[in-house]
Amino acid sequence: MALMITDECIxxxxxxxxxPNGAISQxxxxxxxxxxxxxxCVGHYDEPQCQQVCPVDCIxxxxxxxxSKEALLQKYKILTSK
Structure with missing residues (x-):
């Protein structure tokens, strides 16, 4: 499941x-x-890094x-093969 940023974002x-994938933008x-x-962050880290650093837990x-984790890993392989 992809992540999303809620309206609580500051x-x-x-x-x-x-x-690591450049998925976040203004x-x-x-x-x-x-x-x-x-x-x-599947393929890069054990946990989503954006969630780890977010001070307001809006992700x-x-x-x-x-x-699924398997689909996320497949997406990771495609993204990193470019």
């Missing part, structure tokens, strides 16, 4: 540089996560983009 800028009002690039699982 635009503190700490999550964006932590994403949106119109808050940061956003591109579900096509988000692997929940949650995106119910519209459910993926």
């Amino acid at each position: 635009n503190c800028d700490v999550c964006e540089p932590e994403c 949106g119109a009002e808050t940061y956003e996560i591109n579900p096509d690039l988000c692997t929940e 949650t699982f995106n119910p519209d983009h459910k993926e």
